[in-house]
Amino acid sequence: ATASSARGSTSASSTRSPAGAMVKMTRVTFRRRHSYNTSSNKVRRVKTPGHRLLVQYIGKRAKGVRCGDCGAAIAGIPHLRPKQYRLIKKHQRTVSRAYGGNKCAHCVRQRIVRAFLIEEQKIVKRVLRTQKAVPK
Numbered sequence: 001a002t003a004s005s006a007r008g009s010t011s012a013s014s015t016r017s018p019a020g021a022m023v024k025m026t027r028v029t030f031r032r033r034h035s036y037n038t039s040s041n042k043v044r045r046v047k048t049p050g051h052r053l054l055v056q057y058i059g060k061r062a063k064g065v066r067c068g069d070c071g072a073a074i075a076g077i078p079h080l081r082p083k084q085y086r087l088i089k090k091h092q093r094t095v096s097r098a099y100g101g102n103k104c105a106h107c108v109r110q111r112i113v114r115a116f117l118i119e120e121q122k123i124v125k126r127v128l129r130t131q132k133a134v135p136k
Contacts, residue, residue, distance in 0.1 A: 028055050067104035074104050 064079035094101035
């Protein structure tokens with residue numbers, strides 16, 4: 001075997017644990033009653049200090065709060081699972097501006113500018129209407 005193929009190959013009978021030590025791929029059982037390999041039932045094999053091989057349940061990764069208009073992540077709000085947002089303080093769940101925690105800053109700015117331009121357009125139309133009415 002060449003050096004490059006030996007370097008890239010890994011043994012199928014073992015996996016790395018978070019501590020870096022090799023953990024044999026021995027059978028382990030779930031600790032909860034849910035027995036199917038679903039996205040909510042992912043586990044990691046861990047060797048305990050007492051040399052027992054157990055499973056630790058891995059929680060789902062949080063996607064974070066998204067903007068209602070463009071779908072971008074809202075800056076300043078932590079990425080948590082939905083149930084955990086109840087446990088943090090209100091000022092950590094929102095951003096202190098209009099639509100804070102619901103729309104991103106870029107979309108809020110666009111809404112404000114759009115509303116201002118629409119009002120300006122209404123004023124211009126009103127002025128033009130009065131100018132047309134005066135010569136008659």
